[in-house]
Amino acid sequence: MSKILKFFDRHLAYVMIIPAIILILLFSILPILESTRYAFFDFQLNDQKKSGIYMTSNYNMPLSDETFEYIDYYLEIEAATVQKADTIQYINRMRDDIKGYQLNLKSILGSQTGVVETSRENIQVIQAINKDIKFAIDLLYSMDDVFYSEEDMQAVASELETCIIESNFIGLDNFKQILSDPRVIYTLSITLIFTFISVFCELLLGLALALIMNKAMKGRGLIRTFSLIPWAIPTSVAALMWSYLYNGSSGIVATAFSNIGLIGQPTELLLTAKAALGSIIMADVWKTTPYMALLILAGLQVIPNALYESSSLDGANKIMQFRHITLPLLKPSILVALLFRTLDAFRVFDLIWVLTGGGPGGTTESISVYAYKVMFAQTRFGYGSAMVLIMAIAVGMISYAYIKILDVKLIGE
């Protein structure tokens, strides 16, 4: 017992980090790698032939067995109803032939069941067999006789093709498609406009508010508590609240905007593209400016007062103090706040999803909203993942740029 404890103690650091590493591995790193893999495949859940990741070719054995059974069944029916002896003879030969094909198929693929992985050459052989069967069926129905199940037979026979699942590896095709997808370009530009305007407004307002809060003598605790509220409430709840204030028939903000002439009718606020995007930005500024102000305020409060006192003895005025003391010392806090805000704004999802749903007519979709719709409404996971991957690369570049500018270690040792 004590030996185990001693071992634990000697390697305590590793014992302590293992749970975190396992969680990060399982729920961050592996999904990210898996998503990256999706991006190179034409992976679509709603398409039977593409609903998995197939690096190699596959053959759907159960479906094949079922199809052969049906073909035989319809041939039997036709044999019972046709008029001429020639036709009956042809059908009987055909039934034997098809049984032979099926055995042939099984000997190629071995005794495996389920969806069987196989080589491209085997798939070509199977395709040739399928062609022969198709030809035999077409020949049968071109004979001069009375048939009752031609439509059913053709429908069943076409299933033979469905049994073949070819590799859906498509290399960089998803990325090529993204570059020429106008909706990607559009949603990306909406995301950038949203990010730029909202973060810019939040920074300016947050900085101003932080400076004022820093001067405020009374009620600092109250101001802080109030400032936390918009940050703390769920984004989806905030979005719903604003959608009520913005709505065209009873929203007070929509009515107020229309009364002061910002928009024509109250209904225009959420039903025209520009106004709707403006509304989203406004809701975001409302929710995040106080958070920004709190972060900057915390940075302000660690600037030693002595710096201001000695500089004012040297005859510096308030503006000079702001430029030469406050701003340089505040730079790290501002940059960290900016970094996190930019990343948050760039991946904006909840706010738009609940407030406008991307509407009107898809005009306020961010890249996240579009990617989500591609993945979960159209179930095109391959294409959606490629889009998200490009987003992640953009996020990486933004972070890298900020950290370079910051030029400080985010965490001190």
Place this chain on the structure above:
Amino acid sequence: MVNKRAERLFAIIIVLYLLIIVFPFIWVGITSFKPESEIWGTEALNVFSSNSTMEHYLALFKANILNSLKNSLIISSITTLYVTFVASCCAYAIARLKFIGKNLLLAVVLATSMFPQMIVVGPIYNIFVKLGWTNSYFITLPYSMITLPVAIFILVTHFAKVPKEMEESASIDGASKMRTFIKIILPLALPGIFTAAIITFIGVWNEFLLSLTLNSDSNYHTATVAISFLRGQFQIFWGQVTAATMVVTIPTLIIVILFQKQIISGLTSGAVKE
């Protein structure tokens, strides 16, 4: 006096700022007590209603909102408990112990906190479907992805603040490293652990994307998702929407008022170098 005037201006700005923050809540609160007939049309903008009613709140009891609040509470609590524990261990090792690959671990933690969540949603959804874990409380596991990095950062800064002498004197007394951690460091870092727990709790409580995707059955909706579904496609009952908004907001308000100090210290611990 210029100063007096500036002070007055600042006071006005602060009051205006506070008003803008609370206005949406007040207006939504007012609406939640109006009968449906007064929410639309000419009376929509009246502040007071002569026929105040509790009908929207009563209707919520029939709807799934209460159940979704229960789900949110369970999921947030479970996640908070295990994430705080895992993060405490990891953060202590980072702050105080020596091990190979510390910088790599820090870089990975930082990077995962920056990645868009959208990138993990697809694979996690597919795995959950395969394992039959959708519409269950297993959703707490992937929530580590959003909460763990933040909790680790908050805790690293707190463990780093505990004076090193405490550990040194304990090790002279012959205490094992594990004992030192449990008996000496943990109690001293308790405020930091509490801060990390609150930030984690709020993070999970507010999460939307994973919840929307993994728990799509309305019996397993969390509050944030359930409330978003009140906004139907064709008809919106603003009375119920506003009442639900109030109900969902109140727990958050209580947490903010009670734990204001811890939340602010948690939010700023990464941003300010002390």
